[in-house]
Amino acid sequence: MVDCMMKKNKQWLVFTVLFIGLILIVGFRYFKTTGDIYVKRNGKDNPAVKIIMTGGNDYIAGQGEFHTGFFDIEAVKPVHTNSFKLGANQKILNKAYRNGNEIHVEEGDTIMLTPSQFKPLQFRNKIAVLENTIGQFHCGTEIEAGTYEFTIEVENDNMEFFFQVESEEKREIKDSAQINHKQRAKLIIEEGDYLSISGIDYDTGDFKVKIRKLV
Numbered sequence: 001m002v003d004c005m006m007k008k009n010k011q012w013l014v015f016t017v018l019f020i021g022l023i024l025i026v027g028f029r030y031f032k033t034t035g036d037i038y039v040k041r042n043g044k045d046n047p048a049v050k051i052i053m054t055g056g057n058d059y060i061a062g063q064g065e066f067h068t069g070f071f072d073i074e075a076v077k078p079v080h081t082n083s084f085k086l087g088a089n090q091k092i093l094n095k096a097y098r099n100g101n102e103i104h105v106e107e108g109d110t111i112m113l114t115p116s117q118f119k120p121l122q123f124r125n126k127i128a129v130l131e132n133t134i135g136q137f138h139c140g141t142e143i144e145a146g147t148y149e150f151t152i153e154v155e156n157d158n159m160e161f162f163f164q165v166e167s168e169e170k171r172e173i174k175d176s177a178q179i180n181h182k183q184r185a186k187l188i189i190e191e192g193d194y195l196s197i198s199g200i201d202y203d204t205g206d207f208k209v210k211i212r213k214l215v
Contacts, residue, residue: 037068037098038168041118041138046070048097048115053081055109062099070116071095072135078203080106087203093135094118094142118142123213130209134161134202138168139193147215150177150185155205157181162199168192186214 040046048069053059059066072093075086082104084092094116097103105111120142121128128143137143152161157180164176165187174193177185189195197209 037096041070041094041096042141043116043118046115046118048113050112050114052110052112053103053105055105056107057105059103059105061097061101061103066097066103068097068099068101070118071097071113072116073111073113075111079109079111080203081109081111085203086111087132087205090132090203091135093133094137095135121211123211126213128211130197130211132206133209134197134199136194136196139189139195140191143189143195143211144213145189145191145193146213147186147188149212149214150179150187151183151210151212152179152181153208153210154181155207156201158201159204159207160200161197161202161207161209163187164196164198165189166194166196168194 046069047067048071049065049067051059051065051067053066061068072091073084073086073095074091075088077088079086082102084095086092118138118141121130121137139145150161150163152159160178160180162176162178163185165174166172167174169192175187177187179185187195199207
């Protein structure tokens with residue numbers, strides 16, 4: 001009876017050790033493919049390499065010529081992929097691709113991805129204007145900390161835009177807003193936060209995103 005109990009305890013101990021080990025391995029792999037990429041979010045360490053993607057093909061980050069890292073993406077003519085859509089002369093700035101992220105380019109389309117330059121937003125009289133451009137911006141290097149008001153000018157009234165503030169340390173969403181051309185949003189951005197700008201139907205015409213610093 002005692003031997004049987006000892007055998008069961010050993011089996012339970014082995015199972016527990018294996019289970020914990022599996023969790024640690026999965027957690028480590030997750031961190032390697034997601035968590036540490038933002039450590040390299042700068043012009044010196046960014047591992048991204050220029051790549052031209054052609055229609056009808058699949059590209060997986062970390063394989064072949066598609067390196068992981070942060071990319072600026074610009075379309076001369078409309079482009080559709082499973083990851084993003086762009087209208088003519090539209091841009092996405094500072095877009096991150098981690099190991100395993102996939103892009104499928106639709107037949108007939110071509111798109112070029114270049115390493116992000118992480119340029120600061122240019123403000124004049126406390127207003128920055130992004131023309132046909134969306135993306136992600138780091139507070140402290142690409143935008144100053146403060147309270148901001150967001151408005152949009154659009155060619156297509158169906159366009160709507162999302163604004164999201166995410167913390168640097170915990171990668172948690174601190175605040176967000178969604179607006180159309182008749183609305184405006186106000187968000188507080190603190191040092192180290194990330195401001196992400198995206199939208200719906202933005203690929204269907206020209207647009208401007210106006211960012212006004214209030215405080």
